[in-house]
Amino acid sequence: MSETSAEDRIWTVPNLLSFLRLLGVPVFLWLVLGPKADGWAIALLMVAGFTDWLDGKIARAWNQTSRLGRLIDPAADKLYVFATLLGLLLREVIPWWLVAIILGREIFVGCFFPVLRKYGYKALPVHFLGKAAMANLMYAFPLLFLASHTGAWYADIARIIGWAFAIWGTGLYWWAGLLYVVQVRQLVTAAKKE
CATH class of the missing domain: 1.20.58 (Methane Monooxygenase Hydroxylase; Chain G, domain 1)
Incomplete structure (x- = not known):
């Protein structure tokens, strides 16, 4: 094949x-x-x-x-x-500002898709940092659901660990987004030199 x-x-x-x-x-x-x-x-x-x-x-x-x-x-x-x-x-279970920060990153990165397409690129490969961010968020969400069960013996522990993963994951998510923009800039600069 x-x-x-x-x-x-x-x-x-x-x-x-x-x-x-x-x-x-x-x-x-x-x-x-x-x-x-x-x-x-x-x-x-x-x-x-x-x-x-x-x-x-x-x-x-x-x-x-x-x-x-x-x-x-x-x-x-x-x-x-x-x-x-x-x-x-x-x-x-979570405040609106956390949703705004995560969705804001998606909108920010999405603004660069037309630039990529203009220079003939469909998408960039997923970066390790983006995978790490996603893993942190996927750990955070179930824990935050568990934390919402007020009065349960595990709620406080789940809240602390869940928020730690959420904050770390959100930070990594933005960092990966900024690296994505750097990659787009490098590709555009290289394309303009050709």
Whole structure:
């Protein structure tokens, strides 16, 4: 199989895992906002986090990386972050300013997509710092859900650890966004010299 056709594959195990994660987003929101089944919602977040790690491992180990996978894997991550932020905000577990800071980063980075496209680039590869930020946020959210169970023996511990992950993850998220802008600037500068 040529490398070009390998990149165009759709039916791979990693893509299937990413697609299943995408299907889990509306289920997660329903669990959080409908029956408020936090245990099931947290379990779904944990499964999503595990399959996010697993699809990357499988893609590299079995040489199943693909163009589609590079699109739907980060899309699933972002949708889980947004769905979780929405659920936590509507349940009044987190303040609006945290949501504004995280969404502000997305808007800031999104402003550079037209510049990338103008110079013939579709997207930049996900940076390690962005993955670390996402991992921190994915740890923070379930803990913050647990912290919302006022009176439970684990609530205070979950609140402290959850906020530590949330603050660290948000900081890394912005740092990764700034590195992304530096990469865009380097690409544009190189393209102008050609």
